[in-house]
Amino acid sequence: MVDSARLSLHVPEPAVRPGGQPDFSNVKIAKAGSVPRPEVDVASEDIRDLAYSIIRVLNREGEAVGPWAGSLADEELLTGLRNMMKLRAFDARMLMAQRQGKTSFYMQHLGEEAVSCAFRKALEKGDMNFPTYRQAGLLIADDYPMVEMMNQIYSNESDPLRGRQLPIMYSSKEHGFFTISGNLATQYVQAVGWAMASAIKNDSRIAAAWIGDGSTAESDFHSALVFASTYKAPVILNIVNNQWAISTFQGIARGGSGTFAARGLGFGIPALRVDGNDYLAVHAVAHWAAERARRNLGPTLIEYVTYRVGAHSTSDDPSAYRPKTESEAWPLGDPVLRLKKHLIVKGAWSEERHVQAEAEIMDEVIEAQRQAEAHGTLHAGGRPSVRDIFEGVYAEMPPHIRRQRQKAGY
């Protein structure tokens, strides 16, 4: 018998709790421009390092440097900045609307705007996202009408989803945005199926799967990776690592793995980590992965290293589990400010124009809100019909639901 001490269970803990000094010394930040950019047909085993490093383009001075720079023109960067600002303003208004009782629930993107806004610009019309609840930037960046998003959030009479879904669980086939599920990771594998279908039909469209760091613990995440790897599906497997799964720090789901990106390696899937607060880096990496998929080279897994500045949702209180100043200590900065600085450094933008743009965007959001509220909010004004409860469960209403609808008086 081996003479050893009693066993004890290891339960990971974050470096700091409320009241402590924020500490991100464990986050190894590669220097901007230092990570190589391989050809898209590279073998996954030749780029294993990319699953452990962080691809960055914008340096501290606001310059775009290194092999991943240069995928976007100034005009496209200005559009990106505007989209991120729009998403931030939209969030601020809707958060306030929730606090005013105009809807039951809201989830904001604060700090993560670059991920979805930049990613959308790497896709083409007809591609399909299978998003989670924090990718509204995919819609904003595709010019989906904000008023429709608000109608959905308010569950009013013009809600395109007829009051059936939680606020922010949008759906738009036209804009490549699959109906959001509250169940975590289920849509990761669905995205792989969509991509497989596109390949079966010899189409040119690709799919994008989305998941948060915490949900990578779900079995569907692993099912998706094995299917994507087996059939070389034209899919981009996105993991948004924003450090927190509600109150649970990312070290809990990550376990002994070095990074979330590294999980792709065991499946032979090229895996990259990218600075999620760097609009240029996110776009460059997404574009690289999209090209791989479109050239029938198979899936790519991307981990976006970012930080959830806001609460998980309006039902969450982050001050209960992390230092209040933690977001300020986050070493990758603010995505809006970083892109703004870059454009100013390039001479394509200025502080004055930024202030002006902020005002214009807020006006635009307020006007959309005014229009949406004319159709009602959750507790006031127009609302979907009770009849809508019974419609659309099936393509054709079966007799038992018809009886129940009649019983309800509709």
Add this chain to the structure above:
Amino acid sequence: MARMTMIEAVRSAMDVSMARDHNVVVFGEDVGYFGGVFRSTQGLQAKYGRTRCFDTPISESGIVGTAIGMAAYGLKPCVEIQFADYMYPAYDQLTQEAARIRYRSNGDFTCPIVVRMPTGGGIFGGQTHSQSPEALFTHVCGLKVIVPSNPYDAKGLLIAAIEDPDPVMFLEPKRLYNGPFDGHHERPVTPWSKHDLGEVPDGHYTIPIGKAEVRRAGSAVTVVAYGTMVHVALAAAEDAGIDAEVIDLRSLLPLDLDTIVKSVSKTGRCVVVHEATLTSGFGAEVVALVQEHCFYHLEAPVVRVAGWDTPYPHAQEWDYFPGPGRVGRALAEVMEA
């Protein structure tokens, strides 16, 4: 017209559907090269190619999840879960995703998938190859649930399921794959080739989902059954010499309530038979509906015959399986009341 087993009828349904519609794809564990552990997909890969009929990793949630994504794209996946007992890892995908996509997206996205699964006992499959999970699906709004009892229905219903715009759970009673089974396990099995319903058209035809069939007309008592239990109920009625009307539900969701109500209103007595465990089984739903709609016609309490509320045993299979003896005793009980 040809004589077919239920396996051949199921295969023929997929063959006809794949030939008619290039968007129909078939996949699951062992269904491709090998043709399925029951051979229900045999020959389909050779005929339609590896991208329309293929093997998958052993991941039921992956099978159903990818099928949902393919359906959102515009394909019509018809997937196999190797045994109904293995569908639990896919349950989340079926109940919270497939069933709800049309509703929650207000028709923006739909989910026309078919999930086939061999179901039920009677083959010495033990706890993990004998279950009848249909009630787990009938409780889920948005799904359709079909259990055929013969080759003719199996083909017509499966083609209808593949053409249906909504997700359909297609439970195939594996005890019926090679012949009708009346519960007398000690007797040799009669092949489908000697049964009227083993005559199956070669080409395309459908049987409407949601319509029951009266298999035996009678006036003394109504027996409501589906799948293997239809044959057990018919045998029990013959053995007992009771003028029983036997209804084969074929489709559990949606349910043909009119046929049940019409029959029970006529007979005044009702026995419900299924293989699945008794408590909260689908029989409870039928009894509740009969009570609601036929109360003033009833001359006896409605009785259920079902599997026991235990896991399906291996060695004592025939004591678990609701055979003609137990159904006969239930018939006698309601006739005496």
